[in-house]
Amino acid sequence: MTRHLIRLIPFLAAVPGVAVAQDEAERLVQIKAMFDPAAIVSGPDLVDCTLSGGTETTCFSITVKSSLAENEMGPWCPRNITDGPEVSGIWPHEGKVQDADGAFVKNLSTFYDDPNWQLFDPATGEVNVTEGKEACELAARPNVDPAYQNHCVECQTSYMEQEAVLTYVIPMQPVDLDRPERPGPFVGIGLAFNGIKYDAPAPVDRILGAYTLAPFDDCGGHVNPHAGYHYHAVTGCSPEIAVIEDHAPTIGIAMDGYPLFAQLDPDGTEPSDLDECRGHVTEGIGYHYHVADAGANQTIGCFKAEYGCSLDDPSQTCDATKRPPPP
Ligand SMILES: [Zn+2]
Ligand SMILES: [Zn+2]
Structure with a gap:
């Protein structure tokens, strides 16, 4: 437990009103220690940054890649309507996680009350799954190629010419907004300690509107050809660091510098005093978020503070x- 307490210090130091005397270099060492070493490409380093509200301040910049092996991702789409949940991913619906398995695919027209759903071959039960890089790109883009309507969309990291490497620039000290801001598609929600992005909500209406599904795996992640593997839901797969007794573990850092924690405390309940952003203040941690249920298709409700950047090019200034x- 002591080790974990020490590991939280960068967050304590980052929370306004919590006085932890430390120099910034020491805090960088502590931030680094929270990450899986296999995920870190470079950093964290101190950089100048301009936050979303225009505040010019000091951020840390960390360049990361996913530390997952290919076989730690998926499965996503079932191949036949007889396939069970063990070979299929998940899909959010009205706040609840659905198994995106064969039975779900078979039942889509009833489930969404729309007879245009026909994601499988009625003769064989075979599910229409995008095969290969080109199909993934045509089906995963905002205006889905009509040829891929009624397909289950599945992209693999092997389709990518190079491994996704992103640089996150996050304020050392959160700068609270006058009014919290809902996350848009421009920036992720935050960063897991395995180098994977907690992304903004998946555009579920747009995906369903094209009669496609883009299931998450049981870890809440899927691949897009540009950003690589990313999470839309938190299901307990990303690294967790215990912080204080009887409190949920921390699972990452939000783009505004406040820490992200698992949804539930060890007693299986969600804190009852969360604000609209899904944050609250507790003794010993300060302000922090608890992520939403995996079926909510949003990890937090809003940013309490000005957010930083995720950059394709580490030499860019945030x-x-x-x-x-918009993508
Ligand atoms: Zn996505
Ligand atoms: Zn809490």
Whole structure:
């Protein structure tokens, strides 16, 4: 437990109002210690940054890749309507996780009350799954190629020309917003200690509108050809670090610098005093988020503080007031 307490110190030091005297270099060492070493490409280093609200401050910059092996991801799409949940992923629906298994695929037209759903061959039960890189790209883009309507979309990291490497620039000291901001598609929610992004909500309406599914694996992640493997749901697969007794473990850092914690405390309950962002203040931790149920398709409700950047190029300077066009 002592070890874990020590490992939380960067967060304590990052929370306004909690006085932990430490120099920044020491805090960088502690932030680094929270990550799986296999995930770190470089950093963390101190950099100048401009946060989403325009505040110019000091951030840490850490360049990471996923530490997962290929066989630690998936499965996503069932291959036949007889396939069970053990060879299929999950799908969020009205706040609850559904097994995206063969039975679910078979039942889609009833489930969504729309006869246009026909994701499988009625003669053989075979599920239409995107095969290969081109199909993945055409089906995973915002305007799904009509040829891939009624397909289960599945991308593999092996389709990517190079491994996804992203640089996260996150404030050392959170700078609270006057009004919390809902996460848009421009920036992830945060970063897990295995180097994987907790992403903004999946565009479920758009995916379903094209009569496609893009299941998450049982760990809440799937692959897109640009960002690689990323999480839309937290199901307990990403590394957890215990912090204080009788409290959920921490599972990552949000883009605004506040720590992310698992949904449930060890007694199996969710804290009852969470705000609209899914955060609260507790003694010993300060302000922090508890992620939502895996079926919610959103890990937190909003950012309490100005967020930093995730960058493709580590030499770029973070200016989070400049937003890329929507994907
Ligand atoms: Zn996604
Ligand atoms: Zn808490």
